[in-house]
Amino acid sequence: MTTLDSDIAHLLAGSLVLVSFLLLYQDRMFALLNVFALHAIVLAFSVAWQAHLQHAPHLYITALIALLFKGAIIPAALHRIVVRLGIHRTIETVVSIGPTMLFGMGLVALSVVVMLPLTQSAGAFVREDLAFALSVLLLGFLMMVTRRNAVSQVIGFMSLENGLVLAATGARGMPLVVEISVGFSVLIAFLVIGIFLFRIRERFDTVELQALDMSRGESE
Amino acid sequence: MMLTWLTQLAQAALVLALAPLLSGVTRKIRARFLRRQGASIVQPYRDLLKLIRKETVIAENASWLFRAAPYVVFATTWVAAALVPTFATGLTLSASADLIVIVALLGTARFLLALAGLDVGTSFGGIGSSREMMFASLAEPAMLMAVFTLSLFAGSTELSSISAYMLGPNAGLSISLALALVALIIVSLGENARIPVDNPATHLELTMVHEAMILEYSGRHLAVIEVAASLKLLLYLSLIACVFIPWGTTLVGDGALAYAIGLGAYATKLTALAFFLVLFETAIAKMRVFRVPDFLGVALMLGLLGTIMLFVSRVR
Numbered sequence: 001m002t003t004l005d006s007d008i009a010h011l012l013a014g015s016l017v018l019v020s021f022l023l024l025y026q027d028r029m030f031a032l033l034n035v036f037a038l039h040a041i042v043l044a045f046s047v048a049w050q051a052h053l054q055h056a057p058h059l060y061i062t063a064l065i066a067l068l069f070k071g072a073i074i075p076a077a078l079h080r081i082v083v084r085l086g087i088h089r090t091i092e093t094v095v096s097i098g099p100t101m102l103f104g105m106g107l108v109a110l111s112v113v114v115m116l117p118l119t120q121s122a123g124a125f126v127r128e129d130l131a132f133a134l135s136v137l138l139l140g141f142l143m144m145v146t147r148r149n150a151v152s153q154v155i156g157f158m159s160l161e162n163g164l165v166l167a168a169t170g171a172r173g174m175p176l177v178v179e180i181s182v183g184f185s186v187l188i189a190f191l192v193i194g195i196f197l198f199r200i201r202e203r204f205d206t207v208e209l210q211a212l213d214m215s216r217g218e219s220e
Numbered sequence: 221m222m223l224t225w226l227t228q229l230a231q232a233a234l235v236l237a238l239a240p241l242l243s244g245v246t247r248k249i250r251a252r253f254l255r256r257q258g259a260s261i262v263q264p265y266r267d268l269l270k271l272i273r274k275e276t277v278i279a280e281n282a283s284w285l286f287r288a289a290p291y292v293v294f295a296t297t298w299v300a301a302a303l304v305p306t307f308a309t310g311l312t313l314s315a316s317a318d319l320i321v322i323v324a325l326l327g328t329a330r331f332l333l334a335l336a337g338l339d340v341g342t343s344f345g346g347i348g349s350s351r352e353m354m355f356a357s358l359a360e361p362a363m364l365m366a367v368f369t370l371s372l373f374a375g376s377t378e379l380s381s382i383s384a385y386m387l388g389p390n391a392g393l394s395i396s397l398a399l400a401l402v403a404l405i406i407v408s409l410g411e412n413a414r415i416p417v418d419n420p421a422t423h424l425e426l427t428m429v430h431e432a433m434i435l436e437y438s439g440r441h442l443a444v445i446e447v448a449a450s451l452k453l454l455l456y457l458s459l460i461a462c463v464f465i466p467w468g469t470t471l472v473g474d475g476a477l478a479y480a481i482g483l484g485a486y487a488t489k490l491t492a493l494a495f496f497l498v499l500f501e502t503a504i505a506k507m508r509v510f511r512v513p514d515f516l517g518v519a520l521m522l523g524l525l526g527t528i529m530l531f532v533s534r535v536r
Contacts, residue, residue: 010394011393014395014529015398017529021521025518101521102521108528
């Protein structure tokens, strides 16, 4: 593996973290969906480059799954859901963008600090990959925490899953069966959530998750 | 020794001579993008000549600060612009004045301009100064973070060394560099009052920032401030060119031909950057003033992220 090869891999994995930040920054529904599609496309490129570097053809399939399902089908479906729910307006974030970004920076620093000493024995490349994957994961969690809207929470969840795939490709020898089943479980989760969204709206007339607190007797 | 001084002086003269031309070129390209004919590219020189010949009107209650500020702003900006290697590295002052000094010089210029805006006591000047300071409080740290990223990457804060390092075999591709580049572009859009942040061509009271501060200036004072503004644009474009597209720059010890190549490469780079700047400007709408902190905050965040990622890259 030449320096340039690993540099490109590094660049792609780093871009994924960057796009995660873009997701946090977006406060409009459709822009959020587009950025999510970009997230999946960057992931697909990253995985495909890994496949090329590791000479692992099954990773190409993973990349294709990411590109097809998460880069095209899920964003398109979410687009339709958003239109049908009639929520294509500004998302209310619980915390405003500035502090969220700073908190995200903290999470990235944390994952670097945690991952680098933990994986001393692994190769330099895997360590970087794992550090970035953990950052993407934590940023996905942050997205789910800071958003009230159910659809943006779904996107947070999906971007989190992208982080898992990135981690999986960094670690050599992950069997294809596992990857495909992870991919499908996400798809199933997406279907369940999609149906759920409409059920929530039917019941509470909104997809703001605060409304659910009331029925649990927590607020007001 | 003699040669480095010569390069330094040539460089200082070159930036001063080129700065209005760069403004002219960007205006021309912009006009062509908008399907207008546009003024000639030497129009800024004519404007400056006209302003110098005109009478200088000064408000009654203006203090000495108001009269002194344009010259200090011009001097600091000129020195800062002369410190960025444009066509050749190995400038005499490079060793004593690094990137952080350049940021400090620009900060000084901004401080004085804001004071001058407040000096006469008109409300527009006050608005302009307060907005400029609001933007600066984010743009300056963002610039410094980008500078830190570059310095950590190249192992030096001197621009000549950074440029030489980028040309060398060790540089390679890095996500941190990409982040620093984007941060630097955002900062330079903000600092030069370009479109998403401020519109250099408008005199609409509600939106202007830079123009509001210099509203009271006329005659030779205004001419000097205009030159300083175009020098600042030249500085940022040269900075981006010298760090991120260093190819063609003359290194220390090259022959006379290398200097000719360096000059040609520099002219090409500037034109290309001006083209992309205008392309971006015509494609985007101006932001609301209160959205700008978010935009500049992104630059700060990118700089920070670049520094963090540098530590990940350093592992190997």
